[in-house]
Amino acid sequence: MTADAIGRVAVLGAGSWGTTFAKVLADAGRDVVLWARRPEVAATIRDEGHNAEYLPGIPLPANITATADPAEAVAGADAVVLAVPSQTLRANLAGWRDLLPSTATLVSLAKGVELGSLERMSEVIREVAEVDEARVAVVTGPNLAREIAEEQPTATVIACADHDRAVALQHACSTHYFRPYTNTDVVGCEIGGTCKNVIALACGLASGLGYGNNTMATLITRGLAEISRLGVALGADPLTFAGLAGLGDLVATCASPLSRNRTFGERLGRGESLREAQEHAHGQVAEGVKSCASIRALAGRHGVDMPITNAVYQVCHEGLDPRLMPGELLGRARKAEFA
Template identity: 70%
Template sequence: MGEMRVAVFGAGSWGTTFAKVLADAGTDVVLWARRREVSEAIEERRENPDYLPGVTLPERLVSTSDPRRALDGATDVVLAVPSQSLRHNLTAWRGLIDPSATLISLAKGVELGTLKRMSEVVVEVMGVAEQQVAVVTGPNLAKEIAAEQPTAAVVACVDHDRAVTVQQACTTGYFRPYTNTDVIGCELAGACKNVIALSCGMAAGLGFGDNTLATLITRGLAETARLGEVLGADPMTFSGLAGLGDLVATCSSPLSRNRSFGARLGRGESVAQAQAAAQGQVAEGVKSCSSIRALAMRHGVEMPITEVVHRVCHDGFDPREMAGELIGRKTKPER
């Protein structure tokens, strides 16, 4: 193993935060920003004013808007772009990436149309083996991690040794990653939790309290695990950091984009109004609810919360009329 050099593609809040984590862990890191003014602000002022104002970025972290410069000598490439634009972006960078580089996905979603998980998109576009692709997931609220509040995370890769290498590159006093070889379960949990968080936001916007929240989190986890089972995930993953851990953080926190988006819908705003209020921040669950619903239908799995979220976000249903359906389905045994 030579010296590790990581290129992080995507200077949004999570991409910037993860680049900071890598630098704090002693790893050399280049952060690629789509807009030149962002990379210049990072270089000159040591902060990302658009996404992480007030957070000082370490000297070891350099930034550029030139993909060639970012990838020069990179042994690992972190993909921190929104899930629905991953394929398009990666296709543009493909020729510049070292064919032996470890590709690390931070995106949480399922691609519309193909219904592929993000690691599957990476494998397809790059033509690499799945052993070369890792996923970082878990409770990843960027602003808290940027503030160096303690958190655990998961590095998932079917190649355990590669997962350990990535784990070592991003372990700091405040960021503690665990490894996992169940990439399917980790990715599915990360995508589904955004959809469940939208439902929790809707419930909060409708004025419901913590019993409702706990019900949605628990039943949301149950429907995620049902889908995971038919796709070959390890059921234990769903009670771990990538599953329950991420779900609780995203469903409970006002920092969660999906929860905030859902709350606006619950208060009676339209999807367009909620989107305008998000100011360019992507609520991944708004699109993922459709691909996850299609995946569930393909495999004959019932996902009632996902169904309601899809109908509110895409079929114009009013969350106030769907409230009973979110919580009150036909009575049956819990298991």
């Protein structure tokens, strides 16, 4: 695949990140068709040039059009970007599978491990679409949608087992504000992007409880340690976790008020119930709430110790009072830092 092989791109999912990535692709000179589940969202994007519901105040380039018809969206696409929540990816993709162009690169924006199967998103795509791993790529790294849509400088990672395909995608989304790097470690990039949502929930919980920067630094650093342990157990390159897909994504998601997971955790830490926090999210998905369950199960399958993930799971799904979480973590057996 040549560097300029991607000219037309379908983005399936018109939420904040899907719309933002469509803008990046269009700014990089690609013709983009954005699929929205609701016809009224597609009509606003197509007729008014912005996504008022998910990305208000951001004008979209003229080379983005929109539709509520997935067949129209993917027709003739060189790449199909899957921008739906991780736990709905399988069902959505099953409905789209027969529409996909036979040679298109399939690109995952979702960050999660599927409940039940415990599969990463690239594994779900390969299984449902019945494609080789070389056709599946992952976009990850510090991807706070609003900042990118405002064209604040950022870098990201495009991971694909096929290096040439990753390079083609790199060229397809390179702009003056968005700098993609390539990586062939799909496992490490996906694990970093998935697990950081759970650590961000923990940081939000700590913030809601009134804890300061020492606590945040501890959660981020020890969170990175447990993410790395799981990734290495699954065959990832340890170096990946020192880069944008690991530390970079973790810092952005744990520190920013734009992070849905951190904000959700903060509401829980202030005493809101899971239901109340979800109501305040206004339909935006805090992936870490469900991912903590699947990541915890995946870690258990491989015998990996993930105490922060386990504590977040207990708060979200077992009714643990967030005020007891520090005791759960600090009361663990003492050991060497790099044991």
